[in-house]
Amino acid sequence: xxxxxxxxxxxxxxxxxxxxxxxxxxxxxxxxxxxxxxxxxxxxxxxxxxxxxxxxxxxxxxxxxxxxxxxxxxxxxxxxxxxxxxxxxxxxxxxxxxxxxxxxxxxxxxxxxxxxxxxxxxxxxxxxxxxxxxxxxxxxxxxxxxxxxxxxxxxxx
Amino acid sequence: xxxxxxxxxxxxxxxxxxxxxxxxxxxxxxxxxxxxxxxxxxxxxxxxxxxxxxxxxxxxxxxxxxxxxxxxxxxxxxxxxxxxxxxxxxxxxxxxxxxxxxxxxxxxxxxxxxxxxxxxxxxxxxxxxxxxxxxxxxxxxxxxxxxxxxxxxxxxx
Amino acid sequence: xxxxxxxxxxxxxxxxxxxxxxxxxxxxxxxxxxxxxxxxxxxxxxxxxxxxxxxxxxxxxxxxxxxxxxxxxxxxxxxxxxxxxxxxxxxxxxxxxxxxxxxxxxxxxxxxxxxxxxxxxxxxxxxxxxxxxxxxxxxxxxxxxxxxxxxxxxxxx
Amino acid sequence: xxxxxxxxxxxxxxxxxxxxxxxxxxxxxxxxxxxxxxxxxxxxxxxxxxxxxxxxxxxxxxxxxxxxxxxxxxxxxxxxxxxxxxxxxxxxxxxxxxxxxxxxxxxxxxxxxxxxxxxxxxxxxxxxxxxxxxxxxxxxxxxxxxxxxxxxxxxxx
DNA sequence: TTTT
DNA sequence: TTTT
Numbered sequence: 001x002x003x004x005x006x007x008x009x010x011x012x013x014x015x016x017x018x019x020x021x022x023x024x025x026x027x028x029x030x031x032x033x034x035x036x037x038x039x040x041x042x043x044x045x046x047x048x049x050x051x052x053x054x055x056x057x058x059x060x061x062x063x064x065x066x067x068x069x070x071x072x073x074x075x076x077x078x079x080x081x082x083x084x085x086x087x088x089x090x091x092x093x094x095x096x097x098x099x100x101x102x103x104x105x106x107x108x109x110x111x112x113x114x115x116x117x118x119x120x121x122x123x124x125x126x127x128x129x130x131x132x133x134x135x136x137x138x139x140x141x142x143x144x145x146x147x148x149x150x151x152x153x154x155x156x157x
Numbered sequence: 158x159x160x161x162x163x164x165x166x167x168x169x170x171x172x173x174x175x176x177x178x179x180x181x182x183x184x185x186x187x188x189x190x191x192x193x194x195x196x197x198x199x200x201x202x203x204x205x206x207x208x209x210x211x212x213x214x215x216x217x218x219x220x221x222x223x224x225x226x227x228x229x230x231x232x233x234x235x236x237x238x239x240x241x242x243x244x245x246x247x248x249x250x251x252x253x254x255x256x257x258x259x260x261x262x263x264x265x266x267x268x269x270x271x272x273x274x275x276x277x278x279x280x281x282x283x284x285x286x287x288x289x290x291x292x293x294x295x296x297x298x299x300x301x302x303x304x305x306x307x308x309x310x311x312x313x314x
Numbered sequence: 315x316x317x318x319x320x321x322x323x324x325x326x327x328x329x330x331x332x333x334x335x336x337x338x339x340x341x342x343x344x345x346x347x348x349x350x351x352x353x354x355x356x357x358x359x360x361x362x363x364x365x366x367x368x369x370x371x372x373x374x375x376x377x378x379x380x381x382x383x384x385x386x387x388x389x390x391x392x393x394x395x396x397x398x399x400x401x402x403x404x405x406x407x408x409x410x411x412x413x414x415x416x417x418x419x420x421x422x423x424x425x426x427x428x429x430x431x432x433x434x435x436x437x438x439x440x441x442x443x444x445x446x447x448x449x450x451x452x453x454x455x456x457x458x459x460x461x462x463x464x465x466x467x468x469x470x471x
Numbered sequence: 472x473x474x475x476x477x478x479x480x481x482x483x484x485x486x487x488x489x490x491x492x493x494x495x496x497x498x499x500x501x502x503x504x505x506x507x508x509x510x511x512x513x514x515x516x517x518x519x520x521x522x523x524x525x526x527x528x529x530x531x532x533x534x535x536x537x538x539x540x541x542x543x544x545x546x547x548x549x550x551x552x553x554x555x556x557x558x559x560x561x562x563x564x565x566x567x568x569x570x571x572x573x574x575x576x577x578x579x580x581x582x583x584x585x586x587x588x589x590x591x592x593x594x595x596x597x598x599x600x601x602x603x604x605x606x607x608x609x610x611x612x613x614x615x616x617x618x619x620x621x622x623x624x625x626x627x628x
Numbered sequence: 629t630t631t632t
Numbered sequence: 633t634t635t636t
């Protein structure tokens with residue numbers, strides 16, 4: 001054991017979240033998140049390099065994303081790296097890497113400042129359980145609730 | 158809002174954990190954790206500077222600490238900074254800064270290698286609730302259980 | 315060895331940065347940073363608890379703070395915990411805990427949105443050295459430069 | 472801007488590092504790192520899921536990896552996510568996600584305890600520059616040196 | 629007060 | 633392909 005798998009990102013949504021409501025009422029949201037870094041190349045020219053991350057949110061976090069997150073907005077994401085294997089059409093083994101969020105904090109977007117900010121935290125509970133309540137911040141907007149995070153292994157997308 | 162308060166430490170216990178079992182069966186463990194960094198001073202001499210952190214663990218994490226953590230051992234701690242105010246004997250306002258852990262992973266100690274390693278994660282649940290089960294790692298040693306983390310505000314120490 | 319001492323904060327400045335320019339041209343900036351979390355108490359009432367962190371920035375980061383950071387603004391800070399000992403007037407041993415930043419990213423403030431954002435990273439170089447340039451992001455505002463971080467041990471404050 | 476891309480991993484090497492020494496003396500090391508989490512499935516059975524991460528280290532870190540890291544050992548890695556595009560043999564666009572380390576700390580392996588531990592930190596310097604020295608920990612083993620991290624964009628693997 |  |  002002795003394992004840690006932790007990712008911390010601050011970036012901007014490349015698209016509106018794409019949300020699916022699975023059988024059983026479980027919500028899943030996905031969006032691409034851009035982080036960029038600037039650096040000087042060998043000629044001293046400032047360059048920018050953008051990294052795109054596939055963000056996945058489950059349950060309560062997905063619902064918050066559906067309601068409040070839009071393309072261009074800035075968010076803080078804490079989560080873990082997960083690489084899935086799948087077969088492409090030619091039958092080759094492919095890999096897809098995603099960031100499964102367990103915390104999300106809105107940081108506002110242009111023209112909105114900090115006013116849209118809020119903290120949302122994924123919470124764990126016992127098997128099958130909805131743990132209504134908890135110490136999760138909701139920034140005066142209601143919305144955030146606590147769900148477990150044990151998503152099904154094989155999802156239809 | 159839009160707040161994040163996160164600490165990540167790997168260090169060694171300066172003492173065995175000091176554990177208290179509060180009324181209601183809630184356990185609290187405390188120990189000092191040393192992190193050290195080496196650097197070269199202006200004379201090119203290697204120097205070491207040690208930082209001491211006051212670690213606080215609640216409930217399930219405290220019980221794991223009581224059972225498995227000992228002076229000298231190496232642990233990974235994830236948590237948050239909390240500074241408490243108190244009055245000293247002369248009535249002056251004092252501050253005490255602690256790291257309240259919400260995840261702890263044993264990294265072994267001298268002569269033990271990785272064999273004592275294990276992951277333990279603090280879990281949140283609804284008010285008053287014990288959330289039996291969960292996705293917490295226990296490294297084949299039993300022990301780790303899931304408790305909520307909403308400790309009482311005023312504690313007798 | 316085997317040590318990690320890492321802090322990640324997103325919060326708001328409680329005051330404008332207080333900047334000192336030491337002998338040798340080294341700048342040091344300090345400001346209090348608030349992080350807050352909301353939680354429900356036993357009565358189901360939403361409560362907010364604010365944590366104050368003493369942030370310290372050196373050299374390039376201090377100069378960026380002096381130019382761009384103001385009370386109320388939101389920043390991302392990455393750094394380490396450092397607790398200093400000192401004697402109070404009665405000769406008692408006291409402790410003061412600070413966060414020494416090695417990365418700082420502006421996240422904007424009310425009315426400013428993401429437009430004031432920028433990444434600034436503390437960089438290390440060889441002894442005594444100024445390492446002009448580097449791969450630090452500056453959000454099109456210039457300003458960010460790379461300095462070493464080996465501050466003097468005993469500082470006049 | 473306002474970007475953060477940070478990964479923190481503790482895991483075990485799946486293989487010995489594969490090291491290449493590029494033209495110009497630059498070293499690059501790669502190895503797979505396993506993180507695993509245990510959880511209880513719907514039947515209450517303990518399950519383990521392993522995640523594999525492709526770790527990339529440059530220059531000084533690569534050299535430390537070459538000398539000291541071996542299959543099975545436990546390491547702490549801090550770095551960033553980088554996804555590269557490439558064309559497979561059929562000409563399809565493919566993506567490969569790696570963790571580019573900027574800090575690495577050995578945590579020992581079975582039978583070795585903490586005795587092989589050490590901290591190694593990637594350092595940045597001015598364009599083209601080697602910054603000999605710095606405040607990097609080397610655990611009494613020599614080895615760690617400070618290099619800049621601006622690797623070439625197109626590498627022959 | 630730990631560890632290397 | 634690691635580790636417990």
